[in-house]
Amino acid sequence: MLPWAMIAPALAALLLIQGYPLLRLLTLSTREFGPRSLFTGQSDFIGLDNFTRIFTDADFLAVLLRTVVFTLVCVTLLMVLGFLISHLLMGVSPWARVVLTVCLVLVWAMPMVAATLVWQWMFQPQYGVANWLLTRLRLFGDMSVYDWFSHPTQALGLIILLTVWKGLPFVALTLFAARGQISESLYEAARLDGAGTLQMFRHITIPIMRPVLAILTILEVIWSVNSFTPIWVLTQGGPDGATTTLGVYAYITAFSRNEYGSGASVAVVTVVILALFSVAYVRRLSRQGDVV
Template sequence: MLRGLGRFARTAVTLTLIASWAMPNVAATLVWQWLFQPGYGVVNWCLTRLGWFGDLTQHDWTAHSLTAFAMVWLLVVWQSVPFVALTLYAGLTQIPRAYYEAASLDGAGAWRSFRVITVPFLRPVLGLVTVLSVIWDFNVFNQLWILTQGGPGGSTTTLGVWSFTKAFSSSSFGQGAAIAVFSVAVLAVLTAVHVRGLVRAGEEW
């Protein structure tokens, strides 16, 4: 989408993405909490006005496992969009236009050009974005703690929240530390697999 915009619109969207990315996640989470607030939340008001799901004015999104998970998931995705969008756009700008022109002359459509040219060129960038997103999602804590504190019934409890509650709520510092070390080990394995794939791809090129 950024590629298809004009220069002025693309600059405006880029600056908006950077500004939203620069917002502290605690502040963004508090805004998100207000949007889904029972009674006067904007999301509840809009859905009630649509009339598709009945009256949701007093609906508490954190009271049910599925809606609480969806609420947190949407927040994390929303906060990661600027980084992913700008990184992929930067990767797109490095693809020579000549490849697309040659593909067009050979009769390739937009979908085939995307599959044959764009995806292979962006594969390292996509891998990097995926690994970094997984690492950051493993470390998501503020959003979960402010919105749900791991509830209801532990349905939104991640390793980070579990480690915190074990160490500081239950005073089981050994278990909390063990969970944190396990998280680091899992992330180290995922990163090693990704780096190995990048090295192999570099050798093939």
């Protein structure tokens, strides 16, 4: 019983801080909770009607597919660019490494709302620095009044770039720390055997860093799916819902349509999807012996 007694405070804190809100969310998703319920505190039990309502909503499938694409692009860019930056940090001089690390930490430390507002200003139609610079360069003609956020593809692309830019420091610094734990003797032995850079990357770096990559992938998938602030501040899910993902869809359903039960059911579906993905991913890696 001693191990259980030692972890009991942490388990109690997790159950209180995370378990209760999840239970409350699940309860709310099975009730007809609308504006009237906010004042009376009463809500009728309706079972799975909220889930039926969202699954029959024509917009839900499009939102789900958009969330999958958004997450796939963000996670792929984060992992690839994070690997490249971590490799760069390993090869530069100490003073350059310090400068790069400080820059990454400053980006990471910037609040998401502030970072999103900076990007919003950069791509502002009339006074944005991006439009001014592109107009000066004459790459695409006169871009001085071009509204990036009124075009679905460009708006979603800017949101992806902002999400990747904000999350890249965490990935790069984590991979850099993991790469620093690999003994250089392994690479020296591989060079003596005639291995090239790509071969060492494939047979040494990737296998040893695979547990770290697994954790990073799961975290980035969760954070990308739940991404809300950059989308809401920049586009509020527009134009015409073209940048709405599951997090924004849940917020709009609950607080714009005042369908709090349906909004809670969207959140429950999101939690279930992420939980299934995480469990399946970890089980697959465990069978391969990559994580224990």
